[in-house]
Amino acid sequence: MKLLYPTSLILDPSKISSSFPTISLHPYDVQSPTIPQDHHNADILITWTNSPQNLSYAVTNLHQLKWIQSLAAGPNDVLSAGFDSSKIKITTGSGLHDRTVAEHTLGLLLVAARRFHEMRDLQNQGKWPGHLGGPQPDRPKGSFRTLRDAKVTIWGFGNIAKTLTPHLVGLGASVVGVARREGIRDGIQVYGEDKLKEVLQGTDALVMILPGDKTTRHVLNKETLSWLPNHAWVVNVGRGTSVDEDALYEALEEGSIGGAALDVFETEPLPEGNKLYGAKNLVLSPHAAGGRPQGSEELIIENLAKFVKGEELKNLI
Template structure:
């Protein structure tokens, strides 16, 4: 079996090459060489859309694409035939995205962004220091006793939730079905109108799909308290950006910390850049898949044995 792995990530092929497998590197930004078009397995990470479309058209023996992204939308849009199985990198980004999200929440609560702005102006922001209320009502100023709602309570959310509870937050999740996951109460999305008014920080970790487009709509934003913050580390199109901008400009929300956007890079014309109650990070939460070689090796072994692959994506 011939497997192609990307040079966009430092991978050790000896860590996933099993007997009978030939592993060869390729450039994700260049057209696939004709000599590689006979490969049965393609591992992707940061591939250009043009490269993926070319691979979909010319790799006639391809049977399986292993994406290292948590959401392999680029692969799904490339036009690979229906018989080609696609597996995701779900689980490889849990720690980094959870850590980044925790950082965004702490910045928002402790107002580090305002302090940084004041520092650049050589201005002492006295209202941010000195005597402060401990846990003021109607404000998001600490994770202690904060009510955090995680919409998209998958592996990343389950990694984040214990970090928040260690800092004193009350965590609830929203997923496709209600129940309990990893010891946390989880509600279905139809409960959002009741949950949002009791939320200090809404964390969105939704994947991109036709069903999740603008899931956080103007109508749902209106249910959040005026002091609440919205944090999005999932996909940009799951949030109605125009409705969010209006709510922020009208001070109907405390603020937003955004790592993903409907258009990336975020255009210079976006009003989000100028809003003081917005924190922007450049799709930086993930980008560092951890444990990629172990996932590839496990799935290669499963593929050779004819067993179900991990993280198989429904198509």
């Protein structure tokens, strides 16, 4: 059995080979438009930051593939390349990015609440941001200035949300979730999407961690944005397609929301000259929340053991 692993991150193949001596491991360049012909008989493909050309080549030429293990949180790139999950097992790296994305999200929320972006803007202009220093009102109503007593709504309450929530609660925030199914998750009230309007109307900061598929496309749009208070901030670390960027830009320019911090966009990189670069109270982050899968070898080994035994794989789509 042959396994191809990417050179786009540091993996220790000895950890894998010591557990599965009968599986031959071979590195490959994920940015190359081709894969060497002597690897066309691979059974397993591990992917991470593969170029679209590389994945398209794999679809066309790696006919013996039985399983693709993506180290990304979702399968979008693999499916977009043309792989058919009804014919090939496809598993994701869900769980590998929980800590890094949660940390980045917390950072964006603190930037928004403490106005670090305004301080830096004025610093670059050679001006003293005096209105942001000195005595400040404590938890002013109708304003997002601190996480203490702020209502943070997390739309898309999966593993990343569960990792983020204790940090928010520790800083005094009141956290609720929104998901397809209502219930209590890790002690947090999660509302169904049928209650979205009611939840958003009382939200100080909306964190979006939604997957990218046709059901979530532009779910944050002109209508749903209008449900937010005019001081509320939007933080998106899920998928760029979940936000109608034109509607968001309009809301920012009109001041109908307090601001936004985006780590993901419909088109990446965001094209030079895009109007979002100049939007009021918008913090741009270049898809930097994840990008550091943690525990990759452990996930690969766990799924290899299941694959060899014919058991259902972890994170199978």
